[in-house]
Amino acid sequence: MGVLWEKQVNCPICKNSFVAKNIKSSAVKVKERDTDFRGIYEGVNPNWYLVWVCPKCYYSCFREDFLSIKRKYVAVLQKDIQKRNAIARNSDFNKERNHYLALISYELAAHCYNITDGSKEKIGNLYLKASWLAREVKIWSLEKKFLKKALQCYLQAYESEPDLKMDNSLIVYLIGExxxxxxxxxxxxxxxxxxxxxxxxxxxxxxxxxAHEQYFIIKEIIDKEEGRKEEENKKEESI
Ligand SMILES: [Zn+2]
Structure with a gap:
């Protein structure tokens, strides 16, 4: 038995019919988690398939939102196809996902939510997951770019979105982390x-x-840095 289950879907934007792939939850085995909750998995990485992408027009979003797009946004997304083409760079979403396709799927979905007034919390989640993929292939410049975007979105969500899906302490922790x-x-x-x-x-x-652990890790770094500066000042004074 494979780890994927498939569903025939009609794209609500271009009417193309395609097969959306999903990971069976029974196949997901978390070994560990990073301090920003990135799962380290035994075998298949479920984050590769969280976003559905229409292979024809590149409309993308989380599986649970794909078919419930509001009518007023259909035209917006139909007109926007060139921008999505530019992000997708001819990627073939009929194929099985890899890190690269997963990363593109997150960028496409973030773009689609941005132009359809999606919540900043949701867009932040997409960028955070994109940063995890960049971490997995060890490209720090890319990870940093997505971490910054995630942080910006979470700050906006925290300040202006009253109905957050995640617990209040969790978003404050993520902003800190x-x-x-x-x-x-x-x-x-x-x-x-x-x-x-x-x-x-x-x-x-x-x-x-x-939060307690991370707080003291930073405190130690700051204290060391301040200690070093003090030493330098003393040296300067004694010269
Ligand atoms: Zn489509």
């Missing part, structure tokens, strides 16, 4: 501290534990 990964330590401390300092106990315990 992505800042940490990008080397913005002061900002990271500010957000991680909010989760770890939560005395009312509203935070998810696992998230709070992670």
């Amino acid at each position: 992505l800042n940490r990964r990008l080397g913005n330590y002061k900002e990271a401390i500010r957000f991680l501290g909010r989760v770890y300092d939560d005395r009312k106990g509203r935070c998810n315990l696992e998230v709070r534990r992670l």
Whole structure:
């Protein structure tokens, strides 16, 4: 038995009929998780197939949203096909996915949500997942680009979207953690501290534990840096 299940789908934008592939949840085995929740899997990576892409017009989004696109956006997406072609660069989405196709699928989906007023939280999730794919192929410049975009979206979501799907402590943690990964330590401390300092106990315990760990990792880096500066100042003074 394969790890994929298939569904015949009619694209709501161009009416093309295609086979959308999905990973069977029973085939997904998580070995570990990074501190930004990237799963490390035994065997198949489910993140490769989270986004459905029409192979003809490159309309893309998460599986659960694909067929429920609002009528007012159909025309918007029909007119936008050239931009999607430019992002897709002739990629063949009839083929099985690999890292590259998965990454393109996230970029296409982020673009589609952007032009159809999708939530910043959802677009942030797409960029975060894109950064994971870049990490898996060890291209830091690309990972950084997507981490920055994810962070920007999560900040906007946190400030302006009242009905977040994720828990409040989780988004604050992610804002802190992505800042940490990008080397913005002061900002990271500010957000991680909010989760770890939560005395009312509203935070998810696992998230709070992670925030606590990351907070002290940064504190150590900052303290070392400050210690080094002090040493240098003393040397200068004694000359
Ligand atoms: Zn289509």
